[in-house]
């Protein structure tokens with residue numbers, strides 16, 4: 001079974017009278033535990049591909065399967081997403097008015113008998129990611145871009161999703177900062193056996209991939225990375 005399996009996918013959008021075809025008869029397979037980077041020009045459809053894998057937008061034709069499940073057959077998509085997917089984007093993945101720590105604890109009621117243990121776990125994760133007691137109790141929107149990305153990664157560490165999708169996560173960070181943050185994410189994913197699909201045109205990220213694809217002319221083509 002593949003982590004992700006797209007078969008003969010067509011995806012298009014109608015904007016006014018203009019039809020944009022993003023993918024035509026596209027196939028894409030990712031094995032469990034693989035680290036895949038997808039690169040491509042602006043507006044080639046990288047973000048849409050991740051959104052499709054997260055069951056946020058359907059294909060017009062073809063099938064999208066995640067861990068063997070055809071996404072069209074999922075009844076409760078938000079629940080399915082919460083259970084299976086960690087999604088990192090630049091648009092802010094966490095709740096702005098909650099603190100970094102509260103964001104890690106979403107879904108765990110304060111009267112849950114495991115709450116205190118989970119709270120300690122959240123503190124430990126955030127502290128390992130470089131948060132002080134003060135910053136972990138700051139509202140998410142008060143954090144810097146780097147801290148917001150780290151908090152999102154903290155949420156991923158807390159929930160251990162089987163599939164991690166990251167849409168140009170380091171776009172707002174300097175090269176070195178971005179690499180440090182992603183290094184933490186990649187080590188975690190390898191340890192947990194999580195599958196990672198990341199969109200980026202950054203060579204330093206591409207060279208970490210097990211497999212790299214280029215999205216071009218409505219298809220994904222495997223691209224040799226520099227170290228292969």
Ligand SMILES: Nc1ncnc2c1ncn2[C@@H]1O[C@H](COP(=O)(O)OP(=O)(O)OP(=O)(O)O)[C@@H](O)[C@H]1O
Nearest residue numbers: 013014015020022041042043044045046047048049
């Ligand atoms: N919901 C939508 N409705 C209409 N058009 C859309 C929708 N979502 C995406 N598009 C169009 O699909 C195209 C690809 O967008 P997408 O954001 O997937 O590309 P991208 O490769 O991630 O771009 P970038 O590198 O700029 O982030 C764009 O032309 C966009 O306008």
